Amino acid sequence: MGYLKISRVEKTFVAGNRRTEVLRDIDLTIGRGEFVAIIGHSGCGKSTLLNLIAGLTEATKGGVLLEGREVTAPGPERAVVFQNHSLLPWLTVYGNVRLAVDKVFRTRKSRAERHEWTLHNLDLVQMRHAADKRPAEISGGMRQRVGIARALAMEPKVLLLDEPFGALDALTRAHLQDAVMEIHARLGNTMIMITHDVDEAALLADRIVMMTNGPAATIGEVLEVPLPRPRNRIAAATEPAYLRARQAMLRFLHERHRLVAAAE
């Protein structure tokens, strides 16, 4: 009885006469409130898989079910935090979140409530102080925070994070990981995060989905991380469960599924 069910998904891109099979035989069931990390080498189709769940790309075969209903198009119940934040540069931080709030809660909340809800979500990521700034005026980490606030503000059933911290420096990344963990603990959202960072996956996820290399990539292994929550990065670094997960990922990525040719 899964909350989100990906069943027998296959994705082939066709460009003229060339057919590229990106994903094959993807089967995955995710429970409500679960945090799943998807890890793999670049070019292995992780982003394609996330886009399929988001509804931004259509599966060639198979399908995605959320609460028993098939995903056919993108929608706010599957909010995406994009890799490069994708904030609209002509809107302020507040305006970016408010756009999503206005669109999703137009009929359900009054104007004042939508204002409150926008500020509330900026508070969640500690960005209220920069509400009137434009994306160009804040740092990369702050932009990503706003991206998360925008996605959270849609009250999504599933929050999809597409390598959200890949472009950030290690310290900022750690900070944001803590923020995401805290939000996950507070709101209990179902979250799916793509990453290529072994530590990030082990620290954040309940389960780690490891993808084999493309073309025709598939799920190679699924790993449970039985670390109790709330987790703390310093304490976790010495926990056997954490180290085992880390070790397993490194083995998977660098022994069994080494990237032979540099991708892209």
Place this chain on the structure above:
Amino acid sequence: MQSSVARQIPQETAAPVQLARVTRLRIRPAARPAPRQWGAGLAASLLPPALVGLAVLIVWELATNGPGATLPPPSAVWRDSAELILRPFYVHGTQDVGLGWRVLTSLERVLYGFGLAAVTGVLLGAIIGQSIWLMRGLDPFFQVLRTVPPLAWLPISLAAFMDNRPAAIFVIFITAIWPILINTAAGVRNIPADYRNVARVLRLGQVEFFFRIMVPAAAPYIFSGLRIGIGLSWLAIVAAEMLTGGVGIGFFIWDAWNSSRLTDIIVALVYIGLVGLLLDRLVAVTGRLVTRGAGGV
């Protein structure tokens, strides 16, 4: 082996910590900016054009001062057309008014033509930019049409409208629309896929997408199109007013030529140039205000 790793790590982190010694450095105050710089900057930007202007006047005077000269020297312009220069807003009769009034009349005409071109150009450009096939099919025609000079549209426009006023506005419209259209389409084509994905996740409708994503995202392109467009429509004013007559600055030149008032034409040219520059600046500044922040992140 894994358990041995687990046991080793705490020992490493428990290594004794030694405090580093802090050396405080003396901070020198920043140098104060020189107060004279502002005035110097103004002089540096005004002095060169003033000198060049003076030099041009002197060369012009010397070149056209002789008995065989076909064009009037600046001194003659001043002698014969001083009233036009000094009093832009005099009114001596319905047809005999200062150049300021004439410019305003022409501006009204240009604003009609340009306004129509802007609205149509942005809308059509937005539609065409959405489709790679429309773009491919239409772009060659636009590229040809945009090179047609305003005067060449005159006879066709007259034949089509059979009336001076709409024909004149159409000439301005058809001259100005191409760069607006082409730039808008290019701007829409270049909207980053990320913004489109944001719109899709939010399920923005067509109209919402147009106003909330497309127009602001393409605004830098649209405004450079509008800037070229306003320049072109002001260029078309003389051609347009050869049709309409009346008190416009374009017709004034045509009329002055027919009655051999060369000095008046020279003054009118300076007016047209200055107003053209002003229009260009106006659109540029508006564009900068509207698209502030939209540049890059």
